[in-house]
Structure formats: structure tokens, C-alpha cells
Amino acid sequence: MVALAVDLGASGGRVVAGGFDGALLSVNEVRRFPNDPVRVHGRLHWDVLRLFHEVKQGIRAADRGGGDRVETVGIDTWGLDFGLLDRHGELLGNPYHYRDRQTDGVMEEVVRIVPRAEIYARTGIQFMQINSLYQLFALARAGSTALEAARTLLMMPDLFRSFLTGERCCEYTDATTTQFVALADGDWDRDLLARLGLPVDLLPPMVPPFGCPAPLAAGVAEEIGVGAVKVVAVAGHDTASAVLAVPATGPDFAYLSCGTWSLCGTEVDRPVVDERSLGWNFTNEGGLEGRYRLLRNIMGLWLVEECRRTWSRDGFAVPYEGLAAAAEELPPFVSFVDPDNPRFLHPGDMPGRIAAFCTETGQPAPEGPGQTLRCILESLALKYRLVLERTERLAGKQFPGLHVVGGGSRNALLMRMTAEAIGRPVWAGPSEATAVGNLLGQLIAGGRIGGVRQAREVVRVSMPVETFEPTGAAGWDEAFERFSEIARY
DSSP states (O other), X not given: OEEEEEEEOSSOEEEEEEEEOSSOEEEEEEXXXXXXXXXXXXXXXXXXXXXXXXXXXXXXXXXXXXXXXXXXXXXXXXXXXXXXXXXXXXXXXOOBOTTSGGGTTHHXXXXXXXXXXXXXXXXXXXXOTTSHHHHHHHHHHTTOHHHHHOSEEEEHHHHHHHHHHOOOOEEHHHHGGGSXXXXXXXXXXXXXXXXXXXXXXXXXXXXXXXXXXEEOOHHHHHHHTOOSOEEEEOOOBXXXXXXXXXXXXXXXXXXXXXXXXXXXXXXXXXXXXXXXXXXXXXXXXXXXXXXXXXXXXXXXXXXXXXXXXXXXXXXXXXXHHHHHHHHXXXXXXXXXXXXXXXXXXXXXXXXXXXXHHHHHTTSOOOOHHHHHHHHHHHHHHHHHHHHHHHHHHHXXXXXXXXXXXXXXXXXXXXXXXXXXXXXXXXXXXXXXXXHHHHHHHHHHHTTSSOSHHHHHHHHHHHSOOEEEOOOOOTTHHHHHHHHHHHOOO
């Protein structure tokens, strides 16, 4: 059996083929392509049709790769964003990207209508201005003609699955990121939407992860030139797929999905919704096999990516390895930023914003790329410690170390800093966790793997993991105290 994972991440998309012999999972990247948002008249959009073209090319290339034929396909993306379809099922324009400024100030307006504490009690979801709830409210407030004409709202993985199959449904793990799925019954919170004056008839049926297999639409199959391929509703939220691929040995573990965003937390049997989790802005996203992902979203390596774009634009295009080597030689703990400060959300002059934050908080502004990179990585490592310790307090558990998955697990300097900051081992890998989790979801759906526990056993024997042990380097505890003073978000 060949399964195909379509993973649309913030820095790019890829199509990854997976083979399973009953014990080991093998993965092979078939196609990689950019996933850059497109700005038109000041608005930021998904380039959704170009991405769909790339997805089809990836399926074609995998099916003609000379091995076994592709049997199943699964699609994951980040949460929050959605597309709108009209009564004929036609897409009503390119979906907005969550970094578009349409939601600036919207969250504050919404919580004046329905109090923050009530929204949290109903949904258990972290408050971020980029949530689907505020995107939808922004469209309604602006009198969007697309919203007026819409008959169906599909989250992005569901939209691409609909393009491939014609089916219209929303997968549960991704739907919960919207902040309008009710904890009480795991279904859409139509009452919350109605109180905010938002349409409630756009929401399609919700399906559980690993379900709703549907064949490629006849026209798509003919265009690509493939046979009987089924598209599975895997855990469509990329974090849900990544956490499935954490090589933990039991149900109690801490994870960090590290990439453009960093998501740090654990799995719990019941949502944690209380004054502390609300005050610390933790989220309870829908997980697998009835569990929840108790976690905190952290801005992540986006800060590094956007700094590098700015430096490249200014004529300073240095490979990351060179920057990291220079940063490692610089004095530690000079300045910190809170990665989750709202000023860092949108594209732009990230080095300038970091320097301004440091100046405003009475710290030396970093001078040059090396100092800026060191400031970012130390700040991330310290934020991971803060969130990990709060996760333990909320879950009532102590974790011996931290599993780090995703592309950031290849960043050796960040992994070493994280081990020192938390004072515990960091187990780094797999770096391709989202695609691996997507593939595992298809194997679960097809009955080849018995469930989450066995899936993680497969990861442990199939994927390399590197351990970073803390050395007890001096200064990290004092740095954490300083960092905690400026970490307000």
C-alpha cells in the first residue's frame, strides 16, 4: 500500500509517499513547492488554485513513480483559515490568509458582545486575533459580498479534499481551531455564532479523523491519470497529525511541535477550562481517540524566517548555518523578546520590531543578524520553559523531558538552548512529523495500524530521534526570571 500525505505548511507544501511493511514506515518526498501568500490591493490571500495544481501534480508523480500504485491520499494544513463556496459549490474568491490585517481589533469587539470568559467556557480555545471566529466576524462587519453569497464554509484541508472528491464536510480536529466548536457536544456552536450575528447555515457536517474516505472525482482522476484512489479525512490540522507522530512510550508526555509556529503542550482526557488556563491563554484543541491537546501556541521560528526575508531584501543573504554559528559565539542573555507580542504577527521589518521591543523594555537593542538571531532563539527556549511549566501545573503532571517534532527539531542550537532552559532532555525528531502523522492516519483508516498507540510504536522503530541533554550551563535560571518579567502574552 502506498499512502500519500499532502502537507501544506506555512513555509511550503510537499507531497510525501509512505510505504508500510507491517512494522516499518518508509517515507519519500515526491514533490515540494512554495506556499507563499499573495498580496493584492493590500489584502493577503492563499494562492489556492496554484496549490491545488501542485497537489494534483504530486499525486500524478507519485502514482507514476515506478513502484506500487497510490491507494489513499490525506491532506493537512494549519488551522484557522477557510474558503467559502456558493450554492453551486464554486469557490468565492481566494481565501484570506490569517496574517491579513482584517482581524486587527476584531477580537476586542467580539468579546464586548459575548464575554471572553463565556467564549472560553463554551469552546476551550485560546484567544488569538487570527482565529476563524474573528475572521468570520471581520467579513460580516465589512459587508463581504462573498459571505453574503456563501452557502458552505470549508476549512482549508476540507476545501482541498472537496476539490479532489466533491465531498463537503469538516474534519473534527481542524474544526476545533475555529473557536466555534462547543466543548459540550463536539459540534458547531451555532448559538455563539447567532449571538454574534454570524451565519449558522454555512457549516457542513463534521466528521471524525480517519473517516469519510471518498474516491477522487471522476474528472480529477481522469485529468491526473490515476485509478481508484481514496481521499481520507486524516487529522487535518497539521498539529494534530504532528502530535500523532510523537514517539512517546505512554499516554503522558510533553511535546513541542516546532516550526513557523511552536505549539507546546500535552494530551489530556478532559479539557482544562478554568481561571488559570484562561489567564494563561491555553487551548483545548480536539485530539484523537477522544482526547484533547492542551497546549499554547507560540509565534515560533516565524521571527527568524521574517528576519531573514528582511536581511535578504536588504542585500544580506547569509545561509542559516553561518548565522547560527556566529550567534552561538556571541555573549548570552543580552536581550529577550516575548515572541507572542502582537507586533510580531504580521509580515514586515522584523529586525526593526525586535530592536524596538528591546529598547521599549529597557534592554540593549540587538545589533546585526547574529545578535538578533541569538535574541530570538534564547527567547523561544525560555518561552518553551514557561509554557512547559504551566502545562504541568494545568495537567497535574511532571514530564521527564520534552519531545520536539517538526522542522525546528533540526535546529541544533535551538534544541541545545531548549534543553538548558528547561533543565531536562530534549528528544528531537521526527522532523517530518506532520507528514508522518498524516500517513499514519491513513494507515489507521485502512486498518493497517490499530490506533494511536501502535502508530507511535511504528514511529519509534522507523524514525531517528536525537537526544539533547542539559549540561547545567550557568545563567539560564536568572535569564528565565528576567524573561518572565517581559513575557506578557
